Amino acid sequence: MCGIAGVLIGDSTDQAIIERIKELFTANLAANEERGKEATGASVLHGDGSFFIEKAPIRAAEFIKTRPYLDFIEKKVCPGANLIIGHTRRPTKGSPNNDANNHPIRVGDIVGVHNGTITNDEQIFLGMDRRKDKNRKRIGSVDSEAIFALMDSIEPHISFNKYTDAIQNAASLLVGTYTTLFFNRNLPHKLFLLKYNNPISVHYAPELNALFFSSRYVFLRKAFGKAVITSALPSKTGYVYDSRLLYNLKKEPLHHFALQSKKESIPDRRL
Numbered sequence: 001m002c003g004i005a006g007v008l009i010g011d012s013t014d015q016a017i018i019e020r021i022k023e024l025f026t027a028n029l030a031a032n033e034e035r036g037k038e039a040t041g042a043s044v045l046h047g048d049g050s051f052f053i054e055k056a057p058i059r060a061a062e063f064i065k066t067r068p069y070l071d072f073i074e075k076k077v078c079p080g081a082n083l084i085i086g087h088t089r090r091p092t093k094g095s096p097n098n099d100a101n102n103h104p105i106r107v108g109d110i111v112g113v114h115n116g117t118i119t120n121d122e123q124i125f126l127g128m129d130r131r132k133d134k135n136r137k138r139i140g141s142v143d144s145e146a147i148f149a150l151m152d153s154i155e156p157h158i159s160f161n162k163y164t165d166a167i168q169n170a171a172s173l174l175v176g177t178y179t180t181l182f183f184n185r186n187l188p189h190k191l192f193l194l195k196y197n198n199p200i201s202v203h204y205a206p207e208l209n210a211l212f213f214s215s216r217y218v219f220l221r222k223a224f225g226k227a228v229i230t231s232a233l234p235s236k237t238g239y240v241y242d243s244r245l246l247y248n249l250k251k252e253p254l255h256h257f258a259l260q261s262k263k264e265s266i267p268d269r270r271l
Helices: 015-035 067-076 121-131 145-152 158-169 217-227 241-250
Strands: 005-010 040-046 053-057 083-091 105-107 111-116 176-184 190-196 201-206 210-214 236-243 255-258
Touching: 005 015, 005 111, 005 176, 005 190, 005 241, 015 040, 015 083, 015 210, 040 067, 040 111, 053 067, 053 145, 053 176, 067 190, 083 176, 105 145, 111 145, 111 236, 121 255, 145 158, 158 190, 158 236, 201 217, 210 217, 236 241
Parallel strands: none
Antiparallel strands: 005 083, 005 210, 040 053, 040 083, 105 111, 111 176, 176 190, 190 236, 201 210, 236 255
16 A cells, blocks of 8 residues: 655646645645655656656655755746656655666656556566566666556657557556556656556636645645545556646546456555
């Protein structure tokens, strides 16, 4: 069991709005600490494709007070930032003392966070090695890395429909349970969410033109009050959001598609 926090930011150059988004993201990260206390991390993506990652093997309450995080949130989250994703970790595989196992995890052009357990990660990497796919060399030992290695094997410079079809096909190779938020630096306005039997809730804040994600519905309800009327997103579904279209689409995704494993998923009894 791990915690996921995220915010997709619509076009805004208003510093007051950015400051409020920073406050809410930090509070969201702290609220997810109860889902994982062994490591905490965050990543921000800018509209030019640049991104930054900060993480450490400590609980969220400590992490958000560290100088590296304070510098990250103050200097890197600024007008021009499209997306922030965060994670609180309860390890199932891979020591948190090795930061390569902590989230957000980067594989090539993909950066993502994951809650759940992938049970066939070894087979996925073995298959990629046999096919000589790029970035097939494993960075850490955490099972989550297999998700982002699969996503990085997809060519980003293809049509949108072909790209989402490729994500759907790649996700079908995963065995286990997962909810993941990830981005591709080559597609800097888009956020991808794959939900397969693990919780996540979403709320659009019109006053901020921002879309908030959290593994803890109660955080969204406390932060935004009665405006939060939805529970968890439907499961076994992939979603694509675009920061440029938030004002029009609000909490609705740009696109969604079914997720189905080619093998029978193994329930995660620890959730």
